[in-house]
Amino acid sequence: MDKTVLEAMRRRFALRGVAMSDTNRVQALVPDGAVIFPNPRGTAPGLAVEDEAGRVVILLPGVPGEMRGLVTEHVLEFLRARMQTGAPILHRTLRTTGIAESALADCVADVVRAADDVTIAFLPSVTGVDLRVTSWSAQDADAARAALDDVESRLRERAGQYAYGVDREDLAEVVGSRLRADGLTLAVAESCTGGLVCKRLTDVPGSSAFLLAGFVTYANDAKTKFLGVSEQTLEQHGAVSEATALEMLAGARATTAATAGIAVTGIAGPDGGTREKPVGTVWIGVSAHERSSVHLFRFLGERTEIRERAAQAALVMLWNLVREQT
């Protein structure tokens, strides 16, 4: 029974104001001589046990977030200290969005062909295509990083405006930083994305510095009441139209006095599509100061995919607008 683990568990339960059961106490039992990796995300710690021959068994909790945290913060270092160091394998991922995998492949074809000391993998997802560059055979970490720097800059040159970040950087983070740097404030009006654009922006700490308010206006009444979309516009053009998108955009900015805005209205499906406006039809409008941009998209895929693509497209549009502006 490890006192430190038990004590950490007690503090955790006390913080949450929840009683600790006997089943929990069992999680503080550790094998004699084990190395303990403290787990700030859960109750059970990680453990490493080594036998006389130097063979190591590592025991980790199964909750994915806890496991990942322990691996990143403790296990890798523990293993690294025990390993012979050979050629370090380093990755860097260049993130792109708004361009199809095949078109991107055409753009960067000669960089991929010319790369001899690294490999380049295409990793497409609903929100974009990541290019993962891996250095396998550099002599040391500095040489590996230099090789990655070199290929990254050549890929960036080709990918141009479609490249928005590296590694785990999210487009919402990039857009948010830009808005803050430019001193812009933002209002968001969402219909079919139902809060997803706001959710993505607020995933990033510090978004309160620019996000004044978001409106999820699924119902037509809400579009009229909170965003000032006219009943005539809704009747004549429908809720999924350029006119409605523009009035949502103007209304969200006017009511919050924000200097930038996003409006999304569309049909995410599976129902609600018509011959003229099939599922996947989405109008997106963005604006910053006096400039604005509005586009019609026809996204393919299922509801979740259409919503994710629409939220990403809205962020791309705003990003492009604020980049042009300066």
Add this chain to the structure above:
Amino acid sequence: MDKTVLEAMRRRFALRGVAMSDTNRVQALVPDGAVIFPNPRGTAPGLAVEDEAGRVVILLPGVPGEMRGLVTEHVLEFLRARMQTGAPILHRTLRTTGIAESALADCVADVVRAADDVTIAFLPSVTGVDLRVTSWSAQDADAARAALDDVESRLRERAGQYAYGVDREDLAEVVGSRLRADGLTLAVAESCTGGLVCKRLTDVPGSSAFLLAGFVTYANDAKTKFLGVSEQTLEQHGAVSEATALEMLAGARATTAATAGIAVTGIAGPDGGTREKPVGTVWIGVSAHERSSVHLFRFLGERTEIRERAAQAALVMLWNLVREQT
């Protein structure tokens, strides 16, 4: 060059109004005699190639969503038709939320001990604990389903109010169905969850039937202007307080005339915590008709986790309230 695949690809590009490149045409090349699995989610189809000895190679696109779709819709059936049928392995997952893994383990301990023809796995995540029951040795699918039915009903009895669904059912879906069945309409006011509650509710098709509007009011001004939270309340109690949560809740319902409401205000971190109100402090209020419920939570974890836990807790609270009501 498979004409059908090429034609499907052409239609896909035409639908999106995007030009098809030569790189795409390559995706319509298939090995002679291959079985083609049409891919409605992307350009490249799935392929199965069989040699004279009956050995099969299956080729699938690497995009996770496309791969999963093809496996579910084509590959499993293709393989099943080629396999000897033995004891079928069937799963069922009972989903719980609002109870810790250890407490749930205590509740269902005797069901787990008594289960001899199935295994029961605990799968904890940020939003709850799933109990996955697996039948390994039943004679046929009917017997397997009967065994799963039996264990599921015993687990449900023990898990009580904490069990909300089976398999892929999401709590937002369960709550939405309940609101629709009860003829309730909903308004949502979110601060620290920043749109996540609305996003979860609108992930489910048909949410427009009950969700009147959502407000992402990060800024105090927005809480006052759109939800009628008084400046005095914000000054005296702070934005993260019971009083503010209740005024957000009342305001969201009043301005939309919704018959149910959710309000969330808290500190998701990493900044903004104080000794008195540390990161993870979240006030959640829910109401339906004349009844309401408000709770203080102290969620542990990082920003994403705190937000996910808070959104889930809000859905749990509303679900409990509307269940009690009838």
